[in-house]
Amino acid sequence: MLVLGIESSCDETGVALYHTERGLLAHALHSQVAMHAEYGGVVPELASRDHIRRVLPLTRQVLHEAGCTLQDIEGIAYTEGPGLAGALLVGASVAAALAFALKLPTVGVHHLEGHLLAPLLEENPPAFPFVALLVSGGHSQLMEVTGIGQYATLGDTLDDAAGEAFDKTAKLLGLGYPGGPALSKLALQGTPGRFKLPRPMLNSGDLNFSFSGLKTAVLTLANQNQQDEQTRADICLAFQDAIVEVLTKKSVAALKQTGLSRLVVAGGVGANRQLREGLSHAAGKKNFKVFYPKLEFCTDNGAMIAFAGAMRLRPEGRRTMNFPIKPRWDLAQLEACPA
Ligand code: KG4
Ligand code: ZN
Numbered sequence: 415m416l417v418l419g420i421e422s423s424c425d426e427t428g429v430a431l432y433h434t435e436r437g438l439l440a441h442a443l444h445s446q447v448a449m450h451a452e453y454g455g456v457v458p459e460l461a462s463r464d465h466i467r468r469v470l471p472l473t474r475q476v477l478h479e480a481g482c483t484l485q486d487i488e489g490i491a492y493t494e495g496p497g498l499a500g501a502l503l504v505g506a507s508v509a510a511a512l513a514f515a516l517k518l519p520t521v522g523v524h525h526l527e528g529h530l531l532a533p534l535l536e537e538n539p540p541a542f543p544f545v546a547l548l549v550s551g552g553h554s555q556l557m558e559v560t561g562i563g564q565y566a567t568l569g570d571t572l573d574d575a576a577g578e579a580f581d582k583t584a585k586l587l588g589l590g591y592p593g594g595p596a597l598s599k600l601a602l603q604g605t606p607g608r609f610k611l612p613r614p615m616l617n618s619g620d621l622n623f624s625f626s627g628l629k630t631a632v633l634t635l636a637n638q639n640q641q642d643e644q645t646r647a648d649i650c651l652a653f654q655d656a657i658v659e660v661l662t663k664k665s666v667a668a669l670k671q672t673g674l675s676r677l678v679v680a681g682g683v684g685a686n687r688q689l690r691e692g693l694s695h696a697a698g699k700k701n702f703k704v705f706y707p708k709l710e711f712c713t714d715n716g717a718m719i720a721f722a723g724a725m726r727l728r729p730e731g732r733r734t735m736n737f738p739i740k741p742r743w744d745l746a747q748l749e750a751c752p753a
Contacts, residue, residue: 416487493506520737578625604650623661665677677702677704
């Protein structure tokens with residue numbers, strides 16, 4: 415089955431074609447980062463308007479790259495939630511309109527399920543069951559994954575998500591938006607050990623996270639020290655060390671608690687090099703295997719939506735003019751995928 419996938423939940427328009435036998439045929443992305451950078455964060459109305467502009471040209475592009483036509487598509491997947499309502503509506507309505515015109519089934523995909531299944535696009539995909547560390551701009555969760563749609567929450571963030579903590583900390587250090595990549599780049603020049611920040615909830619005895627206190631600690635450090643480039647780099651490194659240590663140790667604890675030996679890392683923060691190094695190091699020591707998507711499939715993309723949609727689409731699936739969206743949607747509430 416050839417599935418067109420459309421991602422439009424936040425500030426990236428992603429479109430892809432995934433074939434259940436032939437794999438990923440093409441994918442294309444337009445990032446709105448430059449447009450939102452001027453405002454220091456995502457402006458929802460601008461995001462929606464830009465998705466409208468990009469989604470059809472990107473669809474034409476992937477069809478061209480895959481050597482396919484609209485008539486070859488057999489099903490359409492779009493991001494149903496969670497995300498910005500207006501942005502989600504663009505992908506949802508375009509998917510519904512195309513499906514109506516082409517008489518095709520549609521499926522709404524949970525954005526985080528897309529992230530979580532993205533490592534399955536790789537050559538040596540993880541087998542179920544596994545533990546997933548989902549670290550994106552809006553979520554920091556540890557999940558026990560027993561199959562597609564079978565997700566049990568092991569731990570969640572009590573306040574800011576890891577990506578959000580990166581973004582807010584970068585902002586208060588004047589590094590602009592999006593903060594994660596900028597902060598980790600500056601941290602490369604940091605002096606190890608100059609500053610030490612707390613490891614929130616490291617010994618809480620559960621698998622939950624809390625990152626909002628870290629940004630306050632960073633603010634205090636920034637106020638106490640001169641604001642030169644080296645100091646900012648040293649603070650970035652201390653911040654990243656704290657987040658990486660907490661994410662790594664809680665992931666190891668989740669593997670121990672579930673008795674599993676495979677860890678999947680997904681979501682934008684999964685692109686962080688130091689986190690990857692920390693987890694790979696722990697994997698060697700504690701004897702587990704860690705799986706990542708390609709860097710470009712860590713952050714938002716259409717390939718993960720086409721893939722997750724392909725797992726859930728059936729030729730006899732939904733064919734209505736409705737295009738539901740769910741701006742808020744708990745991953746653990748998803749239904750298991752029928753075999
Ligand atoms: O998964 P994603 O693309 O979008 C959401 O679903 O939220 O994640 C975006 C988040 C942002 O907070 C961004 O700062 C963070 O991922 N991020 C990073 C890196 N690349 C992206 N954080 C740390 N290090 C990175 N290299
Ligand atoms: Zn995402």
